[in-house]
Amino acid sequence: xxxxxxxxxxxxxxxxxxxxxxxxxxxxxxxxxxxxxxxxxxxxxxxxxxxxxxxxxxxxxxxxxxxxxxxxxxxxxxxxxxxxxxxxxxxxxxxxxxxxxxxxxxxxxxxxxxxxxxxxxxxxxxxxxxxxxxxxxxxxxxxxxxxxxxxxxxxxxxxxxxxxxxxxxxxxxxxxxxxxxxxxxxxxxxxxxxxxxxxxxxxxxxxxxxxxxxxxxxxxxxxxxxxxxxxxxxxxxxxxxxxxxxxxxxxxxxxxxxxxxxxxxxxxxxxxxxxxxxxxxxxxxxxxxxxxxxxxxxxxxxxxxxxxx
Amino acid sequence: xxxxxxxxxxxxxxxxxxxxxxxxxxxxxxxxxxxxxxxxxxxxxxxxxxxxxxxxxxxxxxxxxxxxxxxxxxxxxxxxxxxxxxxxxxxxxxxxxxxxxxxxxxxxxxxxxxxxxxxxxxxxxxxxxxxxxxxxxxxxxxxxxxxxxxxxxxxxxxxxxxxxxxxxxxxxxxxxxxxxxxxxxxxxxxxxxxxxxxxxxxxxxxxxxxxxxxxxxxxxxxxxxxxxxxxxxxxxxxxxxxxxxxxxxxxxxxxxxxxxxxxxxxxxxxxxxxxxxxxxxxxxxxxxxxxxxxxxxxxxxxxxxxxxxxxxxxxxxxxxxxxxxxxxxxxxxxxxxxxxxxxxxxxxxxxxxxxxxxxxxxxxxxxxxxxxxxxxxxxxxxxxxxxxxxxxxxxxxxxxxxxxxxxxxxxxxxxxxxxxxxxxxxxxxxxxxxxxxxxxxxxxxxxxxxxxxxxxxxxxxxxxxxxxxxxxxxxxxxxxxxxxxxxxxxxxxxxxxxxxxxxxxxxxxxxxxxxxxxxxxxxxxxxxxxxxxxxxxxxxxxxxxxxxxxxxxxxxxxxxxxxxxxxxxxxxxxxxxxxxxxxxxxxxxxxxxxxxxxxxxxxxxxxxxxxxxxx
Numbered sequence: 001x002x003x004x005x006x007x008x009x010x011x012x013x014x015x016x017x018x019x020x021x022x023x024x025x026x027x028x029x030x031x032x033x034x035x036x037x038x039x040x041x042x043x044x045x046x047x048x049x050x051x052x053x054x055x056x057x058x059x060x061x062x063x064x065x066x067x068x069x070x071x072x073x074x075x076x077x078x079x080x081x082x083x084x085x086x087x088x089x090x091x092x093x094x095x096x097x098x099x100x101x102x103x104x105x106x107x108x109x110x111x112x113x114x115x116x117x118x119x120x121x122x123x124x125x126x127x128x129x130x131x132x133x134x135x136x137x138x139x140x141x142x143x144x145x146x147x148x149x150x151x152x153x154x155x156x157x158x159x160x161x162x163x164x165x166x167x168x169x170x171x172x173x174x175x176x177x178x179x180x181x182x183x184x185x186x187x188x189x190x191x192x193x194x195x196x197x198x199x200x201x202x203x204x205x206x207x208x209x210x211x212x213x214x215x216x217x218x219x220x221x222x223x224x225x226x227x228x229x230x231x232x233x234x235x236x237x238x239x240x241x242x243x244x245x246x247x248x249x250x251x252x253x254x255x256x257x258x259x260x261x262x263x264x265x266x267x268x269x270x271x272x273x274x275x276x277x278x279x280x281x282x283x284x285x286x287x288x289x290x291x292x293x294x295x296x297x298x299x300x301x302x303x304x305x306x307x308x309x
Numbered sequence: 310x311x312x313x314x315x316x317x318x319x320x321x322x323x324x325x326x327x328x329x330x331x332x333x334x335x336x337x338x339x340x341x342x343x344x345x346x347x348x349x350x351x352x353x354x355x356x357x358x359x360x361x362x363x364x365x366x367x368x369x370x371x372x373x374x375x376x377x378x379x380x381x382x383x384x385x386x387x388x389x390x391x392x393x394x395x396x397x398x399x400x401x402x403x404x405x406x407x408x409x410x411x412x413x414x415x416x417x418x419x420x421x422x423x424x425x426x427x428x429x430x431x432x433x434x435x436x437x438x439x440x441x442x443x444x445x446x447x448x449x450x451x452x453x454x455x456x457x458x459x460x461x462x463x464x465x466x467x468x469x470x471x472x473x474x475x476x477x478x479x480x481x482x483x484x485x486x487x488x489x490x491x492x493x494x495x496x497x498x499x500x501x502x503x504x505x506x507x508x509x510x511x512x513x514x515x516x517x518x519x520x521x522x523x524x525x526x527x528x529x530x531x532x533x534x535x536x537x538x539x540x541x542x543x544x545x546x547x548x549x550x551x552x553x554x555x556x557x558x559x560x561x562x563x564x565x566x567x568x569x570x571x572x573x574x575x576x577x578x579x580x581x582x583x584x585x586x587x588x589x590x591x592x593x594x595x596x597x598x599x600x601x602x603x604x605x606x607x608x609x610x611x612x613x614x615x616x617x618x619x620x621x622x623x624x625x626x627x628x629x630x631x632x633x634x635x636x637x638x639x640x641x642x643x644x645x646x647x648x649x650x651x652x653x654x655x656x657x658x659x660x661x662x663x664x665x666x667x668x669x670x671x672x673x674x675x676x677x678x679x680x681x682x683x684x685x686x687x688x689x690x691x692x693x694x695x696x697x698x699x700x701x702x703x704x705x706x707x708x709x710x711x712x713x714x715x716x717x718x719x720x721x722x723x724x725x726x727x728x729x730x731x732x733x734x735x736x737x738x739x740x741x742x743x744x745x746x747x748x749x750x751x752x753x754x755x756x757x758x759x760x761x762x763x764x765x766x767x768x769x770x771x772x773x774x775x776x777x778x779x780x781x782x783x784x785x786x787x788x789x790x791x792x793x794x795x796x797x798x799x800x801x802x803x804x805x806x807x808x809x810x811x812x813x814x815x816x817x818x819x820x821x822x823x824x825x826x827x828x829x830x831x832x833x834x835x836x837x838x839x840x841x842x843x844x845x846x847x848x849x850x851x852x853x854x855x856x857x858x859x860x861x862x863x864x865x866x867x868x869x870x871x872x873x874x875x876x877x878x879x880x881x882x883x884x885x886x887x888x889x890x891x892x893x894x895x896x897x898x899x900x901x902x903x904x905x906x907x908x909x910x911x912x913x914x915x916x917x918x919x920x921x922x923x924x
Contacts (some may be wrong), residue, residue, distance in 0.1 A: 013526060013593045015315035015396040024595035025554045028539040032608055032649070057552070059583040059597065061544035142386045151386040170384075171716040172410055174417040175705045176554065177646050181714035195398055197389045215694055 016204055020053065023192035025176060026155060027057035027139070030065050030190050033180040034137035037190075038130070039044050041067040041094070043079045045212050046141030046193060049201050052210045053192060054139070055090070066093035066130055072121035072163070074109060074258035076234050078197070081215045086179040097129035108261045112241055117258075130187065137188040147199045155194045161185035198254075206272045215253045216275065218267040218298050223244040228229055229263030313391065316524055319400045319415040319448065321439040322425030327456045331425060332388060332401055333366025335516065341390035341516050347362040385411045392521050406435070409442065409665070409679035410632040413719055416446035417705065420524045423452045423515070428491070430459045431476045438665045444482040445628060445721065447701050450522050451479060453489040459496050463507040481668070490515050508619065529592040533617035534558030534566070535695070535703050536590075536608045537648030542597055549580045550581055550597040551606055553649065555735035556613060559591035560598070565615040566605075568606050569693030574590065574615055575600040608652035611693040613701065619693040619703055622725030627662075628697075629656070631676035633710060633717030638821035640807035642841035643717065645688060647706040653689035653844065654708065657809070660684060661862060671769055674804050685726060687770035689844070697721035712835055728916075744824035748782050752821045753923045754846060754913070756892060759831040759856030760841060761871055762863035764902040764910075765830040768856060771827050771911045779924075781826050786817055786829040801882040807838055814842035821850060826923070834890040852921060854914060860885045862903055 013021070016093050030037055034266045039054060044297035054063040069083060099107075102120045109117040130138060144151045156178045171179050180188060206214055223230040224238070224246050231238070235248045238260065240246075251264035252275070269275045273297070322328035336342050342350075350365075388399040400415030402408070410475035422443040427435050436453075443451060453475045461467045472489035479487040483723050491499060491507060492515055498504030501516045514522070535557045560566065564577045580587040581597040590596040598612065606612070613619055631637045637656060645654035652744060662682045676682045697704030707719030716885040754774065758767040769785055776783050788809075791861050792799070796812055799805040810833050820827045843851045863870040863885065875883035882888045893899075898917045900910045918924040 006691070013591075014312070015313050018315045018526070018593055021554055021593055021595040024376060025539065028552050028595070032540050056583050057595070058540075060544065060548060061542050109477070145389045151388065153571045169715075172414040174414055174707055174716075174719045175701060176418075176556075177705070177707045179646065179707060179709055179714070179716045181644075181709060181713065194386065195389075197391075197396075198393075200396075286888070 001151065016200065016207055019141065019196055019200060020056070020204070022176070022195065023053045024057040026178070026190065026192040027063075030156070030180060030188070031058070032131070033178075034188065036133070036135050037137040037139065038065065038068045038133060038135040039065055039097075039139045040085070040126075040141075041069050042257075043075065043083045043213060044139065044141070044214060045201055045205060046143065046185050048210050048212045049194060049196075049204055050139060050141045051090075052208060052251045062090075062092065065139075066095050066133075068095045068133070070097050070122060070129055071098045071116070072258050073103065074117075074260060076213075076215055076256065076259045077241050078215055078230070079213055079256060080208075082211075086211070087297070092249050093106055095133065097128065097132070099125035099128060105112075109258060110239065114261050117261075122253075130163070132146040135187065136182065137190055139190045139192060141193050143193050143196050143198070143201075144148060152193065153191065155191055156180060157189040157191065158182060159187050159189055163187070171242065186193070199276070200277055202272070206276060207230070212274045215256060218250050218252040218270050218274075220248045220250050221264065223249050223251060228264070231262075232259055232264055234259040249275060268290055313394060313396050315396045315398065315731060316519060316522060317398045317400070317419050317452060317468075318519065318711065319402055319412070319419035319422045319443065320425070321402055321412055321416075321422060321443065322456075326425040327428050327480075328401070328425050330366050331454065331456060331492075331500065332399060334494045334497055334500050335399075336367055336388065336390050336518070337518070337820065337873075338497055339390045339392055340901045343696065345541070351843075357688045364923050384408075385415045392516065392520060395698065397519065397568060406438065406665075407734045409438075410630065410719075412442055413440065413446060413630050415441045416448055417701075417719065419443070419446075419448050421450040421452060421519070422448045423454050425454045426471060428455050428457045428467055428471065430539070432478065435738075436475075437478060437668075439486070440478055440482055441663075441665050441668055447629070447697060447721070449525065449528070451483050451487040452515070452518060453487065455489060455491045456494050458491045458507065459493040459498065460502075463498075463504065465507075465509045465615050487611050487727070488512075488518060488915075490518065499719040501543065529557040529700070529702075530559065532557035532592070532700060533611070534560050534564075534614040534620065535700065536560075536598070536612045537598075537650070537703070538606060538608055538612060539649045541606065541608060546601070549603070550599050551612065552595070552597045552610070554595045555590050555592050556648075557592050557700055559589055560614075561589045562586075566600070566612045567618045568604065569611045569613060569616045569619055570621040570709075571605065571610070573604045575602055575604050577601070579736050587743050594653045609648070611648060613693070619741050620696050621691050621693050621724050623688045623691045624724060624726040625688075626723045627683050627684055627686050627693070627706075627720045627722045628675065628687075628723065629684050629708075629718050631678060631680050631682070631718055634678055634713060635710070635713075635717070635720060636675040636677050636803075637682075638803065638804050639684075639808045640811045641837050642833075642844070644709040644711060645686075645692075645706050645720075646709065647692060647694065647722075648703060650692055651709075651915075652692060652843075654892065655687050655841070656684045657687045658685040671783075674802070684719070684720075685708075686722075694722050694725075696723055696725075711840065716767075741822050741824060744822075746823050750781050750824070750826060752823055752824045753850050753852060753918075754817045754829055754832070755852050755854055755918075756817075756829040756842065757828065757854045757856050757898075758833045760858060760860060761832055761864040761889055762866045762868055763856045763858040763885070763900045764866075764907070765832075765856045767829040768854075768900065768902075768910055768914070769830040771907050773915050775911055775915060776826060782824065783826045783828060784820050785828045786813060786830070788813070801888075803835075803882070803888070806834070806882075810835075810838040810842060814838075814845050818845045821846060832884050832890070836891045836894070849923075852898065852918065852923065853893060853896040855899040856902060857899050858902045 072157045107120050133191045156175050222233045224244055230251050253264050362868040382783050386401040390397050402412040402415035424439045446679040453787045455471050468491040475489050499514050536553045536555045538551045538553050540552040542552055562577050567574050578599045580590045639656045639659050642653050642655050645652055661670040662680055664671050695703040704722045706720045707716050710717045733807050757769050773783050773785050796809050799809050815831050817827045874880040884890050
C-alpha cells in the first residue's frame with residue numbers, strides 16, 4: 001500500500017481561479033459552436049458573476065451575444081435601475097421582455113398566486129423571448145448546489161422544441177468536451193456556474209470586485225411579515241391586510257426575484273466582508289427565501305420539465 | 310491563510326455498499342448541510358427512508374423523483390462541500406453495471422476516486438469493475454473506502470485482508486497511487502472524525518486523506534505547454550488573439566510555439582486579460598494569447614511548446630467506452646470531438662472488447678451500451694494529440710452520432726498507428742482533372758439506392774448504355790457483383806453492410822479519380838453510410854438517386870426470389886423484411902419506378918445530370 005501523499009508545496013490554482021477558468025471555457029465553446037446565443041440576465045448576484053465572466057471570456061472584445069431580461073413586472077425598482085445602468089455602462093445590447101398576454105390579463109402574484117404568476121410571467125415569457133429572438137443557446141446562472149434536481153443538470157442541457165427538459169435525453173459530459181449539436185427547433189440551456197456554490201459566488205464578487213445590486217446589503221427598508229418572512233413593500237401594489245402596516249427594519253436579501261415572492265432576512269451585513277462572514281456561518285439555504293420551491297420536494301424537477309430555466 | 314484548492318472526486322459504489330450514506334456523512338460532518346435541508350431530510354426520512362425513524366443521510370443525495378421512488382441512483386449528481394483547506398466537487402456515480410457510462414463520465418474529470426466496498430463482503434466483481442474503469446479514465450489516486458467496519462467489529466484482520474486484495478488489484482491495473490481506509494458511514498467513524506473503536510489504525514481519516522491529495526493541474530503544470538484554440542478574437546483589424554484554456558505546461562511572452570496540425574511556428578507576444586497583460590499563463594487558466602507574426606491559426610488548432618510538440622496523425626489505437634443505445638458499428642462514420650476540434654471518424658477495426666471484471670480481451674464485432682473495447686480509429690483529417698496516459702485533455706475524445714446528435718462514445722487515444730507515418734501521400738503529376746479533360750467529361754458517381762427489387766440494377770444498366778452511346782467513359786459497380794470478389798468475405802449483418810458500403814464508396818472514389826462516370830447500385834439501406842459515401846467525394850460529384858418502389862411492389866417483382874427466402878426465414882437480415890431501409894431525406898433525384906417506365910426513368914436521370922452540370 002502506498003502511503004498517503006504529503007501535501008504538495010505548490011498549491012496550484014485557487015478554487016476560484018479553477019472555477020473561473022472552467023466557466024470562461026464554457027462561454028467560448030458555446031459562442032464558437034452556436035449560431036445565436038443569449039445571456040439570460042436576471043440582475044441578481046449569479047447573473048452579475050455570469051456577466052463578469054462573459055466579459056472576461058471575450059476581452060478585449062465585447063461578449064458576442066445580447067443580454068435578455070425576462071421582466072415579470074414585479075422586480076424591485078433598484079434591480080431595474082441597476083440593470084439599465086449596467087447595460088448602459090458596458091455598452092451591451094439588452095433585450096427586455098414581458099409577457100404581453102400576462103400584462104393584458106393583469107397577472108400578478110397577489111391576484112393569481114405565485115405558481116400561476118411564475119408560469120405565465122417567467123416560464124411562458126422566457127419561451128416567447130427565446131423564440132422571438134431565434135436564440136439557439138441561452139446562458140443561465142443556475143448552480144448545481146441550489147436544489148436536488150439541479151445537482152444532476154448538465155452544463156450544456158438540451159431542450160426540446162417545446163423548451164422541455166427530458167432527463168433521459170441529457171448527454172454524458174466528459175472531460176471539458178461539450179456536445180452542442182441539436183436539431184432544428186431544439187435549443188440549449190448552458191450553465192457556466194454549474195460547479196459554483198453560493199459562497200463561491202460571493203467570494204468571487206469580492207475577489208473580482210463585481211458590482212451587485214445594493215439590495216444584497218443590509219439597510220433600513222419598509223417591510224411586512226408574511227408567512228414567517230419579511231416582504232419588502234417596494235411599491236403600492238401590495239394589498240395590506242387589516243391591521244398590517246409596513247415597519248422599518250434593517251434587512252438584506254440573499255436571493256433576488258419578484259419582490260412579493262422574495263423574503264428578506266434581518267441582518268447588519270452592510271459590506272461584502274460582512275455578507276460573506278454571515279454566509280460562512282449560515283445555517284439555512286438561500287432558496288428558503290424563495291416561495292416557489294417550497295410546495296413539495298421535487299417541485300423544481302416538475303417546473304423544469306415544463307420549460308422553467 | 311493559504312487559498313483553498315479544489316479537488317474533484319468520483320465516488321463509486323452501489324447503494325448496498327452505503328455510497329449515498331457515505332456522501333451524506335461527509336456533507337453532514339463537514340457542516341455542509343443547511344438547517345432547512347436537514348429539516349426536509351428528517352421529513353423525507355419518514356416517507357422514503359430505509360433507516361426506520363432515524364434520519365436517512367442517503368436521501369440527501371438521491372435527487373430525481375424516479376430515483377427516490379425506486380431507491381436507486383440512476384444518474385451522475387454533483388455535490389459540493391468544503392473545509393478550511395479545500396473545496397470538493399463530488400461526482401456521485403451510480404454503481405450498477407448498466408450505469409457504467411455515468412461512472413465513466415464522473416471519472417473523466419476526477420483528480421481522485423473513492424471506491425466503496427462493504428467490509429462484510431470484501432472486494433467483489435463490481436469493485437474490480439469500478440477500479441478498472443477509473444484506471445482506464447486515468448484517475449491518478451484510488452481510495453478504497455472499506456465501509457461498514459462497525460458490522461465486523463472494526464476487525465483489523467478483516468480490513469487487512471481486504472486491503473491486501475486491493476493492493477493486488479491496484480498493481481494489476483498499474484494504478485499510480487492507492488490507499489485503503491477502514492470506516493463506517495453509518496456511525497461516522499473515520500470519515501471525518503477518528504474512530505475510538507479502531508486504535509490500531511494510525512492512518513488518516515477519509516477527509517484528511519482527501520485534503521492532502523494533489524490535484525491534476527499540479528501535475529499538468531509540469532507537462533509541456535498545450536492550448537487548444539477555442540476562439541479567435543478579432544475585435545478590430547489591429548488585434549488578433551487566440552483564446553483557450555491552457556491544459557498543460559505554461560508559456561510567457563517570447564516563448565516559441567508551434568501550431569498543430571499545420572506545424573507552423575511563431576512566438577508568444579502577449580497574454581491578454583481584463584486586468585492587463587500577464588507574465589505567464591499556466592495549466593488550468595483560460596487566457597487570450599497573441600503571436601508576434603500573422604500566421605494562420607484557427608479554432609481547433611493546438612498551440613504547443615516547440616521543443617515538445619504533440620503528435621499529428623489520422624490513424625490511432627484507442628480505448629473506447631460505448632455510451633450509445635445503438636451499438637457501435639465499425640466502418641460507420643461518427644463525429645469526433647477532441648479539444649476544440651470536431652472531425653469525421655470511423656472505427657476501422659474493433660480489435661477486441663474488454664471484460665470489465667476479469668480485464669481479459671474478448672472477441673467482439675460491435676460494442677453495445679456500457680461495453681469497453683480496444684479499436685483502431687481513422688479520422689477524416691489529421692489531428693494533434695497526446696497519448697491519454699500523458700494528457701487527458703489532448704488524448705480524450707467523444708464520439709457523436711451524426712443522426713441523433715447524441716454523445717455515443719468516450720475514447721482515449723493510446724498511440725498513432727505507424728501506417729500513417731510510414732506511408733506518406735505519394736504526390737502524382739497527372740490528376741483527376743487532367744484525366745477528365747482527356748476524356749472530355751465530368752467525373753461523377755450516380756449512387757442508386759433502394760430496396761432489393763426496386764430496379765436499381767436495371768436502371769443503372771440502362772443509364773450506362775445511354776451514356777456509353779453518348780461517348781462517356783463509364784463503369785457500373787453492382788452490389789451483388791462486388792460481393793463475388795472484393796466483398797466476398799462480408800455477410801449481411803449490420804456491421805458487414807456498413808463495411809460493404811465503405812469499400813464500394815472507396816472503389817467508386819478511385820474510379821472517379823480516374824475520370825470515370827461511375828454507376829453504383831447498392832441497397833445501401835442506412836443514411837449514415839450513404840452520407841459517409843457522399844463525403845468521400847468533392848461537392849457536386851455525388852448524385853444520389855433514390856429508386857423508389859413500395860415494398861409490396863418490390864416483393865412482388867422479387868427477380869431473384871430473395872423475398873420468398875427471407876419470408877420463409879432462410880435468409881436473415883434482409884432489407885425490408887427483418888432489416889430496416891432508411892429512406893433518403895434529400896436525394897438529388899427520386900425515381901418512382903411504379904409510375905415511370907425504364908425509358909422515362911433514364912430520361913429523368915439524364916435530365917437531372919444536365920441540371921447538375923454532369924453532362
